[in-house]
Each structure stands twice: as C-alpha cells, then as structure tokens.
Amino acid sequence: MNYIELCREAMKSATAAGAQEVEALIISNQSISVEIERAEIKTCVDVKDVGMAVRTITHGKIGFAYTNMLEKREINKTAIQAANASKASLTDKNWRHLPESKGYPTVKQTYDERITKFTPDEAVIMCQKMMTSATEFDKRVLPAFGGTQVSTEKTVCLNSHGVEVEDKGTFFINVLGTMARSEAQVSPMCVEFKATRTYAPEPEWVGSEAARLAIESINIGKAEAGKFPVLLDPFALQSILRFTLIPSIRGDIVFRGRSILKDKIGKRIAGKNLTIYDNGILPGGLRSGKTDMEGVPRQKTPVLEDGLLQGFLYDNYWARLEGKESTGNANRGGGGLQLPPYGTLPSINPTNMMIKTGTARDDELIQEVKNGYYVRNVQGAHQSNPETGEFSVALAPAWRILKGEIVHAVKGAMIVGNVYNLIKKISALGKAARQLDMFVAPKVIITELDVVSK
Amino acid sequence: MKDVLHSTLEKITQLGASYAEIRAQKNRNTILSVKDGQVESVTLANETGTGIRVLAKGAWGFSTTNSLEQVALEKSLHNAFKMANAAGKSVREPVKLAQVKSVEDKDFIAVKKDPKDIDISVKIDNLLKINKSCFDFDKKIKSVTINYADLFTQQTLATTEGTFIEQLKMFVWNYCWVTGKSNGIMASARDEIGAHGYELYDYEPSEKIAERVSKKVIQQLEAKTPKSGSHPAIIGTNIVGVLAHEALGHICEADLTLSGSALMGKTGEKIASNNVTIYDSALIPEGFGSLKYDDEGVPGQRTQLIENGILVGLMHNRETAAKMNVPPTGNARAQDFRVTPLIRMRNTCFEKGNYSFDELLEDIKFGYYLEAFRGGQANLDGTFTVGVQSAFEIKNGKLGQPVRNVGIAGNTLQTLQQVDACGKDFGLEMGRCGKGQMMFESSGGPPVRVKNILIGGA
Numbered sequence: 001m002n003y004i005e006l007c008r009e010a011m012k013s014a015t016a017a018g019a020q021e022v023e024a025l026i027i028s029n030q031s032i033s034v035e036i037e038r039a040e041i042k043t044c045v046d047v048k049d050v051g052m053a054v055r056t057i058t059h060g061k062i063g064f065a066y067t068n069m070l071e072k073r074e075i076n077k078t079a080i081q082a083a084n085a086s087k088a089s090l091t092d093k094n095w096r097h098l099p100e101s102k103g104y105p106t107v108k109q110t111y112d113e114r115i116t117k118f119t120p121d122e123a124v125i126m127c128q129k130m131m132t133s134a135t136e137f138d139k140r141v142l143p144a145f146g147g148t149q150v151s152t153e154k155t156v157c158l159n160s161h162g163v164e165v166e167d168k169g170t171f172f173i174n175v176l177g178t179m180a181r182s183e184a185q186v187s188p189m190c191v192e193f194k195a196t197r198t199y200a201p202e203p204e205w206v207g208s209e210a211a212r213l214a215i216e217s218i219n220i221g222k223a224e225a226g227k228f229p230v231l232l233d234p235f236a237l238q239s240i241l242r243f244t245l246i247p248s249i250r251g252d253i254v255f256r257g258r259s260i261l262k263d264k265i266g267k268r269i270a271g272k273n274l275t276i277y278d279n280g281i282l283p284g285g286l287r288s289g290k291t292d293m294e295g296v297p298r299q300k301t302p303v304l305e306d307g308l309l310q311g312f313l314y315d316n317y318w319a320r321l322e323g324k325e326s327t328g329n330a331n332r333g334g335g336g337l338q339l340p341p342y343g344t345l346p347s348i349n350p351t352n353m354m355i356k357t358g359t360a361r362d363d364e365l366i367q368e369v370k371n372g373y374y375v376r377n378v379q380g381a382h383q384s385n386p387e388t389g390e391f392s393v394a395l396a397p398a399w400r401i402l403k404g405e406i407v408h409a410v411k412g413a414m415i416v417g418n419v420y421n422l423i424k425k426i427s428a429l430g431k432a433a434r435q436l437d438m439f440v441a442p443k444v445i446i447t448e449l450d451v452v453s454k
Numbered sequence: 455m456k457d458v459l460h461s462t463l464e465k466i467t468q469l470g471a472s473y474a475e476i477r478a479q480k481n482r483n484t485i486l487s488v489k490d491g492q493v494e495s496v497t498l499a500n501e502t503g504t505g506i507r508v509l510a511k512g513a514w515g516f517s518t519t520n521s522l523e524q525v526a527l528e529k530s531l532h533n534a535f536k537m538a539n540a541a542g543k544s545v546r547e548p549v550k551l552a553q554v555k556s557v558e559d560k561d562f563i564a565v566k567k568d569p570k571d572i573d574i575s576v577k578i579d580n581l582l583k584i585n586k587s588c589f590d591f592d593k594k595i596k597s598v599t600i601n602y603a604d605l606f607t608q609q610t611l612a613t614t615e616g617t618f619i620e621q622l623k624m625f626v627w628n629y630c631w632v633t634g635k636s637n638g639i640m641a642s643a644r645d646e647i648g649a650h651g652y653e654l655y656d657y658e659p660s661e662k663i664a665e666r667v668s669k670k671v672i673q674q675l676e677a678k679t680p681k682s683g684s685h686p687a688i689i690g691t692n693i694v695g696v697l698a699h700e701a702l703g704h705i706c707e708a709d710l711t712l713s714g715s716a717l718m719g720k721t722g723e724k725i726a727s728n729n730v731t732i733y734d735s736a737l738i739p740e741g742f743g744s745l746k747y748d749d750e751g752v753p754g755q756r757t758q759l760i761e762n763g764i765l766v767g768l769m770h771n772r773e774t775a776a777k778m779n780v781p782p783t784g785n786a787r788a789q790d791f792r793v794t795p796l797i798r799m800r801n802t803c804f805e806k807g808n809y810s811f812d813e814l815l816e817d818i819k820f821g822y823y824l825e826a827f828r829g830g831q832a833n834l835d836g837t838f839t840v841g842v843q844s845a846f847e848i849k850n851g852k853l854g855q856p857v858r859n860v861g862i863a864g865n866t867l868q869t870l871q872q873v874d875a876c877g878k879d880f881g882l883e884m885g886r887c888g889k890g891q892m893m894f895e896s897s898g899g900p901p902v903r904v905k906n907i908l909i910g911g912a
Contacts, residue, residue, distance in 0.1 A: 034541060038713050041544050043514040044537035049792055050520070051501075064497040068520045078500070085496040088574040092492045120540035128544055144713035144834070179714040179834060186716050188835040225683070256490060256597045258633050260640065336629060337485075337603060338789065338892035345487075345495050383829040383841020385859050387633055387640040390679075392861030392910030394839045412837065414863050414910040416682055452682040452910045 003028075003156040004164065006070060010054050010079040011158060017083035019056035019063070021098050023159040023294065024079070026052045026070070027332070027341045031151035034123035036176065039135070039143050041127050044120050051342035053332070054082035057098070060091040066342050096320035101162035104297045109284035112198040115150050115170035123148040126203045130176045133207025138180065140218075141211040144189065146176035148203075155291065163295035171286070172196050174206045180214035187217035188396040188411075191377075195435070197284050213376065217397040221408030223453040224400075229372035229427070230415060230449045231365050231401070238439040239381040240391055241353075244419035246438075247386035249303055250348045251314035255321060258387055260420065261309060270307040270423035273358065277302055278313055279440075280328050280351035286435055287351040292330040294346045301327045303353070307424075315346045355441040358429025365443055367404035368428055373451060374399045374406055375415065389419035392452075413453040422446055455522070459612040462527045466508060467614055469535055473509040473551060475613040476531075477749060478522055479791045484569065486602040488581045491589075496574060503791035508534040512548020513541035516794050552775035552782045554752055556616035561746040565624050567652035569604035577602060580660055587664030588632050592672050597633040602626075604652070607790075617751040625742065625894055626654045627884075630663060634671040641677075641858060643670035643843050644828065648742050648884035648894065670826060670844045677856035680845065680911035686821035687862070687907050688814050688848065691881025693827045693840060695897025698732050698802045699887070700830035700838040701866045703897075706734075706759050706767075707785070707797040707889075708774035716836030716866055717765060726763040726870030731805035732899075733758050734769055736784055742884040743800030743895035745784070750795060752784040759802075760870070771797050789891035796889060804899025807876025814877055814903045816851040822909060823848050824860065836866035861910040869907060877901035 001009065007024035014022040028050035035043040051068040052075060063086025067078040126148040134143045154168045175193035179186065190213035192206050232240075248259040261269065280298030282288050289298050294316055302310035314322070315330035331349035333341035366374065378393035385391070395413050399406045430442035459476050466474040485497035503520045504527060515538030519530040542548075569577070581600045588598045607623040626649050633642040645667035647658050689697055705715035712718065717725070736745050736754025745754040750772050758767050770778070771786035774797065786795035815823075828841035840862050847854035882898035 037709065040547060041513070041541050042549055043516065043794065044541035045516040045794065046533050046537050047516075047518045047792060049518070062493075062495050064495050066497070066499045068501045068503060070520075074500075081498045081500075085498050085574075088578075089496040090493045090578060092494065094492055120537055121543070124540055124544055142714045181714060186714065186835045188833045188837055257635070258597050258640070258642075336601065336886065336892075337605075337627075338888070339485075340792070343497075343499065345497070379833055379837060380829075380831045380839030380841060380861060380863065382831070383839065383861060385642070387642050388859065390859040392682075392841075392859065392863075394833075394837055394863040396833050396835070396837050411835075412863065412865055412868075412908065414682075414839075414861065414908060416861070416910040450682065452908060454684050454906075454908060 001072065006052065006075055007156055007158040009072060010052060010075050011160060013076040013079035014054055014056045014083045017080045019058050019083045019086060021057040021160050023055040023098055024052065025342060026050065026156045028154045029151055031149055032120055032123060033147055033149035034120060034127050035147040036127050036131060036143055037145055039131060041124055049340060051340055052078060053342040054079050055345065056082040056086045057095060058086045060095045061086045061089040062092055062095060063089055064345055094321050098159045098161050099163055099294055099296045099316045099326060102297055104165060104290040105281050107281045107283065107288050107290050110169045110197045110288050112170050114199040115172050116152050118150045126174060126201060129203035130174060130207035133204040134176060134178055134211040137208045137211035138215045140180045140182065141178050141214050144177050144179050149173050157291060157295040159295060165291045165295050167290050169289060170197060172199055172201060174201055174203050176206050176210040178210040178214040180218050182218045185218040185220050187214040190214040190217060190397055195286055213397060217409045219408050220411050221400060223410035223413035225451055225453040227448050228451050229369045230446045231369050231374040232444050232446060233376045234434055234436050234439065234441040234443060235377040236375040237441050237444055238436050239378050240419060242438060243381045243384040243386060244389045244391055246350060249312050251312045251318040251322065252348055254312050255318055260389060264309045265311060267309055268307050269309050269420065270304055271426050272307045273426055273429060274304055274307050274423055275356035276304040277354045278350050279354050282352045285352035287438060292328040293332040294330040296326045296328045296330060298328040298351060313348050313350060315348045318348065350438045352435065353439045355439065357431050357433045357442045359431050360428045361431065365428060365430055365445060366401055366406060368445055369401045370404050372401050374401055391419065392416040413451055416450045416452055455610060456618060458524045462524060462531055463612060463614050465528060466531050466535060471508045471510040471535055473614055475507050475611060476504060477791055478504045478610045480608045482606045484604045486577060486581060488585050488600045490597055491585050493578055504530065505788065505791040506530050506534045507794060508538045509549060510535055510538035511542025512545040513538050514549060515541060518792055549773055550776040551772040554772065554782060557751055558618045560620045562622040563624055563650050565651035569626055569652045572652050580655060583660035584630065584664050587661050588668045591664060591668035594634040594636045594672060594675060595632060595668055596635045599631045601629040611749065611751055613751060619747050619751055621747065624650050626652055628654065630667050632667045632671050634675050636675045639675055641671055641674035643667050643674065646884060673844055673856045674858040677858035680822060680857040680860050680909055682910050684906045685909050686818045687904050688823045689902045689904065690823060690825045691879060691899065691901055692883055693824050693842065694804050694899040694902050695802060695883050696827045696830045696840050698804050698899060699799060699897045700832040700840060701864065701869055702732055702759060703734065703799045703802045704832035705834060705836060705866060706769055708768040708770045708778065709797045710834055711768050712774060712777065713834065715834040720765050723765055724763050725765045725867055726760055727873045728763045729807060729873050729876050730760050730763050730870050732760040734799050734802045736800040738801045738882065741801035741882065741896040745800065748784040748786045749788045750786040752782045752786065754784045757783040769797055769799065771795065787893055789893060793891050796891065798889060798893045799887060799895050801896040803897060804876060804902055806878055806880055806900045809875045809877045811877055811879065811901055814875055814901055815848060818848045819850055821848045822857065823853055838866060839863045857911065859911055863908045863910060869904065872904040872906050873902055874905050875903040
C-alpha cells in the first residue's frame with residue numbers, strides 16, 4: 001500500500017469506529033548525516049523515520065493517535081485508538097471543523113533529485129573540505145563540531161472534507177562550529193552554515209567563515225556598559241525576535257489574550273522602515289512547501305507593512321474560531337518533548353519570515369554605528385518574556401565598534417531591552433539578507449540598546 | 455527477542471566490526487493538553503524501533519529501523535556497518551571504547567501508580583482541576599496551559615560484548631504556563647514537575663501546583679524591573695541546579711571539554727571557591743535523570759565534578775573515557791531509538807553547606823534573591839545565561855520588593871569563584887535539557903550566595 005492508500009485505510013477504520021471527522025497524515029524523513037567531532041569525522045548516520053498521525057473529531061471531542069509502524073494492522077489499530085481517544089476526551093467548544101479542500105500553489109526549488117542520490121562518501125568529502133578550509137584559515141582553530149546532512153521529506157495529508165495532498169522536499173546542510181584558543185582566551189563556539197533546498201554546497205565558505213569568526217573572537221577588549229547603537233546580525237536578530245515578537249503574532253496567543261498586539265491591527269507598532277512577510281511559498285525557502293501540516297495551502301501573509309501591523313498567523317483551529325481563513329501556518333512535531341513531526345497536533349509556526357532589506361552595505365552599517373557594538377549572536381533568548389517582549393541576553397560572539405570600525409571582541413556583556421522598543425528604533429537595514437531557519441533577514445542597526453557589563 | 459538480537463549481532467562480528475549494539479524500544483505515550491479549560495487533545499501513541507550502532511574502521515555507523523524482525527534488523531545492521539566504513543575512511547585517531555564488564559540484567563523501575571491503570575477521564579479531570587484552581591486563585595489570571603505526558607519505554611540493549619539489559623522506564627510529566635494581566639501589564643510563570651509514576655499527584659495535588667504557579671504570576675505583576683549591573687545575589691534552590699547544569703555541567707561533559715571548552719586541561723585545578731562542591735548523580739531515587747544503566751550499558755553512579763573548588767572529574771561515555779584513560783561514568787543517553795547516545799547530565803547538584811537562609815541574607819546590603827528560573831543556556835567558552843522568572847530585591851539583609859524579567863549571565867571560571875556561602879536546605883527540580891535531543895534530568899542544591907553576578911533586567 002502506498003501512503004495515500006494507508007491514509008484512506010486509516011480514515012475508513014476511524015469512521016467505522018464512530019469518528020465524525022477524520023484526518024490521516026503520513027510524514028517520512030530519510031536522512032544521511034556525517035558528523036564532525038573534534039576535527040575528526042567519526043560518525044555516519046542513516047535514519048529513516050516514518051509515521052502516521054490520525055486526528056478524529058466526534059461531537060467536538062478531539063482525539064489523536066500516532067504510530068511509526070505502517071503495517072495495515074497497526075494503522076487500523078491507531079485509527080481506532082484515535083477514535084477512542086476522542087470518546088475519552090471532552091467537548092472542545094472552540095472546535096469548528098477540519099480544513100476543506102483547496103487548490104495548491106506550485107513552489108519552486110524545494111526538491112532536487114541530486115540530493116536524494118547523495119552518498120555518505122560524498123558527505124565525508126564535504127566535511128573534509130569544511131575542516132581543511134577552517135584549519136587553513138588559521139591553525140589555532142579547532143573544528144569542534146558540525147557535519148553534512150541531506151534529507152528528503154514526504155508529507156501526505158488526507159481528511160474527510162476532501163483534502164488529499166502530497167508534498168515532498170529536499171534539504172542540504174553544511175555546518176561547522178569552531179573554537180579558537182589563544183594563551184589567554186577561549187572563543188565562544190562560532191557557528192557558520194549553509195542550508196539549501198537544492199544542491200548548492202559551499203563547504204569551503206562555511207569552513208573559512210566559521211574559522212574567521214572564532215579567530216576574531218579571541219582578541220578581547222573591554223565591554224563598556226551604557227546605551228549604544230548596536231548592529232545586529234541576522235543570527236542575533238532572529239534569536240531575539242523568535243522568542244518575543246513571533247509568539248505575539250500567533251493567532252492562538254492573540255485569541256487567548258496573551259499577545260500585546262491583540263488590538264493593534266492597522267496600527268503602527270514599528271518604524272516605517274520595517275516590513276515583514278511570512279512567505280510559505282518562497283522559492284527555495286527552508287520552510288516553503290505547497291501544503292502546511294494539515295493540508296492547507298502555504299501562502300504569503302503580510303505581517304508588518306511600513307511599520308503597520310497587518311495580521312496574524314493561523315492554523316485551521318484558531319482561524320475558524322476567529323471566523324478567518326487559515327494562513328497555512330500549521331506545523332507539527334517538536335514542542336517541549338521534541339516529538340517526531342507526526343507526533344503532535346498542529347501548532348502555529350511561521351514559515352519564512354522575510355524582513356524587507358534596506359540599502360546599506362556591511363561597511364556602511366559599521367560606519368554608521370560609529371561607537372557601539374556588532375552582535376553576531378546572542379545566548380539565552382529563549383528565556384525572554386514572550387508576553388511583554390522583554391529580553392536580556394548575553395552576547396556571544398560580539399565586537400566593539402569605535403570610530404566606525406570593529407576594534408575588538410567583547411565577552412561577558414549582555415543587552416537588555418524590549419522588542420517593541422527595538423522594532424521602533426531600527427535606523428538602517430542591510431541590503432543583503434540571508435535565511436536562518438524561520439527568518440530571511442538583513443543586518444539591522446538599533447539606534448540605542450542597553451549594554452550591561454561589569 | 456534475546457535470540458534474535460544475539461544472532462543479528464553475531465553476523466556483524468563476522469563482517470569485521472569491532473563492536474556493535476542494538477537498542478530496541480517499545481514506547482507507549484499518553485499526552486494531554488488543556489488550554490484555558492478546553493481539552494485540546496487526548497493523544498495516544500505506540501512506537502517500536504531499533505537504533506543500531508556499529509564501530510568499524512575506527513568510526514561509528516548508525517542506522518534505525520521501526521521493526522524488531524530479524525530481517526529488518528540485519529538490513530539495518532549492514533547499513534550501519536556501511537556507514538561506519540564511509541566515516542572510517544578519514545579517521546586519524548580511531549575510536550576506542552573503555553573496557554566495561556558485560557552485564558545481563560533486568561531493571562524495572564518501581565512505579566507505585568502505573569499511569570496505564572488510571573483512566574484517561576481521571577487524568578483529564580485532574581488537569582481541569584489545576585486549570586480551575588489557577589483561574590480561581592486570582593481574577594488577574596487570564597490564561598492557563600497545562601501539558602501532561604506519561605511516557606513508558608521498554609528498552610533492550612544488546613551488545614557484541616555480551617551485555618543484555620532490559621529496562622522499563624516511566625516518566626510522568628506535568629507542565630503549566632500561566633499568564634496574568636493587570637493594569638496593562640502582562641506576566642507569566644511556568645511550573646514543571648515530574649515523577650516516575652502517577653504518584654506524582656499524591657505529593658503534588660492540583661491545588662498545590664496551581665497556587666505555586668499562580669502566586670508567581672501575581673507577584674510578577676506587582677514587580678519592578680531590576681537594576682542592571684553586577685550585584686550580590688542569593689541563588690535559590692529552584693535555580694541553583696540550573697546554575698550547576700548551565701555554568702558547569704555542560705562544559706564538564708567530556709565530549710564538549712575535549713572540543714575545547716573552558717575546562718579543557720583544567721582537571722585537578724582550582725576553578726571555584728572552596729565552598730563549591732558539585733556532582734552529577736544517577737542514583738537519586740526521585741531524580742528525573744536517574745538510571746541503573748546508561749545507553750551503553752554502563753552502571754549509573756555518582757560522579758564528582760568539583761570538590762571544594764577543585765575540578766576533579768568529568769562526565770564520560772565509553773569513548774571519551776578511553777580517550778582520557780579514566781573509567782566511564784554512565785552518562786551516555788539517547789532520547790530514543792532514532793538517535794545515538796550522547797554524553798548527558800543526569801541529576802546535577804550543588805552540595806549543601808551549613809548556612810540558614812537568614813544567615814545568607816544578613817550580609818547583603820543590596821542585591822537580589824533569585825527564586826525561580828525560566829531557562830538557561832551554556833556556551834563552550836564558559837559563558838552561561840539563566841533566565842529568572844521570579845526574584846526579589848535584598849535590602850540591608852532583608853527580602854524586599856519582587857522584581858521581574860531578570861536575566862543573569864556570567865562566565866563559569868569567574869562566577870564559581872564568587873560563591874561565598876551555601877545554605878543547608880536542599881531542592882531538586884525536574885527538567886529537560888536540549889543538547890540536540892530532549893532529555894529528562896534533574897538539578898538541584900541549596901541556596902547559594904554569590905558575591906557578584908551580572909544581572910540584566912529589561
């Protein structure tokens with residue numbers, strides 16, 4: 001039986017067991033990864049994980065079951081288990097209905113046959129190139145961890161309202177974390193990577209960039225405390241935004257009264273130079289696809305336009321509750337227990353959050369800061385307060401800018417602030433953007449941030 | 455089962471592997487979620503799977519299958535062997551494993567109340583009670599999320615060295631996130647508890663959980679933001695374990711130490727004040743990270759990390775132990791069959807001192823008492839951060855007003871030198887750690903006073 005037939009089988013069993021609405025979903029992921037540890041390639045991993053999730057609704061009671069055993073007998077058992085789970089549950093007065101069938105977009109550059117044929121031997125060579133580039137950059141660099149991973153993901157989603165969709169995607173990543181030591185100093189872990197949906201590796205670039213960051217992090221000087229302009233790299237910017245702004249634009253958080261942005265649609269919440277779209281159909285986007293994880297087409301959703309709040313992100317459940325349409329932002333898996341993608345109900349998650357770029361080159365951004373800091377990444381952003389937007393994070397790695405030039409690295413400093421002030425204080429945006437997980441963002445200058453230091 | 459695993463392993467030895475292990479699991483999970491009084495879902499799950507790790511040509515190969523049938527296992531084993539050969543092509547220093555005695559044993563964790571004997575309606579009802587008690591606690595409470603999970607694992611570990619260990623593991627986990635609002639200010643608090651059985655709720659009744667977490671929310675609504683900068687602080691029993699975990703634990707994981715962490719080459723050196731003694735133990739009965747054997751079959755034990763300020767040990771798997779010529783410590787743990795074991799903490803604690811809480815307070819003119827944590831993170835260079843969800847000012851030796859949104863940051867080698875007194879109370883907190891894989895662990899200790907720590911407040 002193929003995946004669609006297995007899903008049909010599950011739907012039949014759940015319906016026979018009394019379920020009024022049924023959704024069956026199969027997600028498979030096949031990956032090969034070669035891992036670098038302490039300048040050695042020591043592990044090669046081949047993992048195929050596939051599982052089915054069945055969601056059933058009976059009189060507004062939601063049941064859910066999953067399994068990674070895709071034999072017909074187990075599928076039937078799981079479907080019945082889901083139906084039984086909904087019987088054991090209580091009526092959710094917020095439940096409306098599962099998504100309905102719709103047309104799907106064509107999304108380019110999300111699947112590349114070459115990645116599916118990539119071999120472990122090729123991955124080993126890729127890792128060697130990364131490490132060689134790092135150590136040739138400077139002998140004091142240790143390629144501490146990293147590797148090459150290729151994966152192919154397939155999603156099949158069917159439901160009793162006629163949704164029937166299949167999607168597949170490929171992913172390629174080269175990543176290297178390096179450390180450098182001088183007699184007096186140890187650098188923080190400095191990570192560089194290149195992740196793509198199609199085959200376009202640049203192992204030498206990843207290796208030498210990771211090495212450059214580590215070497216530039218061991219020339220440490222004083223971190224002056226006070227209010228300074230700060231140039232945030234996309235790494236730092238995304239770390240801060242994902243734990244502060246992102247929760248507040250999630251439809252569920254808004255509905256439940258936990259978002260500070262609840263009544264702010266159409267209002268100014270950021271500077272005029274900030275425009276953000278969630279683009280689930282971005283060609284080659286790391287989170288692009290034709291369908292979300294409950295069969296709703298992915299789409300482009302405006303979030304902020306010229307500083308004015310445009311809307312929130314929804315999955316089917318929370319959109320229906322607000323009388324809206326889902327924005328195709330249903331995601332699965334993860335959560336506090338890091339369950340597999342077929343192991344959870346949908347939750348709202350951004351796809352590719354695209355921050356509109358500005359016009360400044362990197363050197364112009366540094367010059368504009370004059371006297372401040374360049375922060376590549378921050379540590380501890382997940383401890384931010386998602387309700388108020390307040391954050392206090394350590395800088396690692398980061399550099400002092402004096403007279404418009406980077407002069408030395410800093411250690412042990414923090415920046416503290418509130419994201420809703422931060423997004424009003426962007427004075428310049430870089431003209432180049434890069435994708436890091438859920439953000440496609442340029443470097444930005446924040447005119448004033450509190451830097452805390454001893 | 456035993457025969458299948460043994461005959462599969464025999465074949466790999468014939469192929470020329472120097473070591474192989476099969477980790478077979480059957481998992482049964484129940485997961486419940488209640489949001490603002492609505493039962494969002496009842497999740498039931500069954501998983502079966504096997505992770506096979508092979509050491510050949512001095513490198514590791516790993517492969518998984520979701521079957522326990524011999525044919526599938528053999529195919530997966532061959533695949534792992536192929537992977538090891540690929541990785542082995544470039545190895546300069548072949549992986550060696552520290553010698554351990556092979557073990558045949560069964561360890562079935564003592565579960566007083568098996569969650570499978572508790573009806574789902576009873577579990578739901580309990581969560582709804584927590585939900586109601588939170589909303590009843592104060593009108594300012596606006597939103598309550600409660601997540602519950604009981605996770606049961608039956609694991610068999612078989613190795614080419616003759617080890618055959620069957621273990622039953624059980625985790626019951628309860629997580630609350632509560633938000634309050636007052637005069638336009640919003641605040642939230644989290645509460646995470648766990649046990650190895652449903653008896654969790656015998657000593658953590660719904661009202662107690664609700665009161666504990668709701669109280670923190672209300673307190674934060676009335677709190678002011680702290681003065682950023684370096685201050686003396688008392689790190690409470692809820693946070694001190696996170697400090698042990700983030701500030702010291704991670705860089706004492708030998709894979710990270712060898713990767714160049716701030717503690718590389720520092721064993722035997724004084725890295726903390728005399729008041730600091732920290733250990734990682736697998737043997738605390740209620741600990742969420744306790745285990746009789748780790749996922750390489752090494753017996754769980756207590757591992758001393760710092761003794762009166764001196765770095766005396768690291769946490770090892772068999773590979774790092776061989777590399778550093780020390781015995782393995784039983785810290786190799788894998789989230790499930792899908793992933794390889796990594797060096798992970800178990801229950802990481804500061805040792806008690808002999809100060810009463812009042813004695814810790816009395817010498818502080820101005821500082822902070824850090825009561826409960828939100829999360830933490832470590833970097834290999836020793837930079838650590840701990841987010842604090844509830845804290846109080848200390849003024850002239852007395853607890854003062856609550857403060858909110860505090861973050862602390864520091865560097866291990868400096869901060870641990872600043873510990874000038876440890877209390878005589880002791881707390882143990884259940885938690886999760888994410889080093890690529892989610893792992894249950896505990897951390898704890900007494901209230902600890904530091905002369906100076908960097909406080910950041912938004």
